[in-house]
Amino acid sequence: xxxxxEHLLREAFPDAxxxxxxDRTGGGDHFHVTVVSPRFEGLPLLDQHRLVYDALAAPLxxxxxxxxxxxxxxxx
Amino acid sequence: xxxxxxxxxxxxxHEPVVAFIKGTHEQAMCGNSDRALAALRSVGTSxxxxxxxxxxxxxxxLSALSNWPTIPQVFVGGELVGGADIVEELAxxxxxxxxxxxxxxxxxxxxxxxxxxxxxxxxxxxRVVP
Numbered sequence: 001x002x003x004x005x006e007h008l009l010r011e012a013f014p015d016a017x018x019x020x021x022x023d024r025t026g027g028g029d030h031f032h033v034t035v036v037s038p039r040f041e042g043l044p045l046l047d048q049h050r051l052v053y054d055a056l057a058a059p060l061x062x063x064x065x066x067x068x069x070x071x072x073x074x075x076x
Numbered sequence: 077x078x079x080x081x082x083x084x085x086x087x088x089x090h091e092p093v094v095a096f097i098k099g100t101h102e103q104a105m106c107g108n109s110d111r112a113l114a115a116l117r118s119v120g121t122s123x124x125x126x127x128x129x130x131x132x133x134x135x136x137x138l139s140a141l142s143n144w145p146t147i148p149q150v151f152v153g154g155e156l157v158g159g160a161d162i163v164e165e166l167a168x169x170x171x172x173x174x175x176x177x178x179x180x181x182x183x184x185x186x187x188x189x190x191x192x193x194x195x196x197x198x199x200x201x202x203r204v205v206p
């Protein structure tokens with residue numbers, strides 16, 4: 001499952017400088033994703049997280065992601 | 077627009093600080109809900125919690141309104157601030173207090189009162205039907 005999330009994030013943020021997916025419990029449904037991308041530069045955190053939610057809309061919608069933690073940063 | 081969505085909207089608009097969570101302010105039933113409440117407590121604001129668990133429709137209607145897919149959701153002065161990660165980050169950086177000041181003036185510095193609002197009548201599975 002981590003690989004699927006990583007793939008979706010890679011697709012949405014091809015220019016990400018850092019991209020990390022941690023399966024927090026090993027159960028394949030509690031994740032912490034970190035994305036560092038120039039796309040976040042100047043965006044409020046709310047909008048940064050919305051972009052991540054958009055990228056992960058499928059696994060969020062079908063219930064495979066039970067809990068998600070998000071860390072985002074622009075490059076600065 | 078329906079009745080439940082009206083009630084959710086009203087709550088968001090009228091409560092200075094409101095957190096839609098799994099559980100109550102006394103007992104959050106999920107780690108992220110707990111983290112969001114801890115972040116609010118760390119700045120000493122009063123807040124209301126809304127338990128989304130009694131009826132799945134609350135969460136559906138809330139997300140339709142806010143365009144935010146996950147729980148918890150924290151609103152200040154009628155505006156979505158974010159989920160647990162954002163509220164935690166803003167609390168740590170001092171931006172949460174700035175947001176509270178901006179939206180509410182000094183209204184939120186009133187002693188850290190907490191309560192939970194019931195949007196729907198809680199269903200009791202053990203109710204005895206005569």
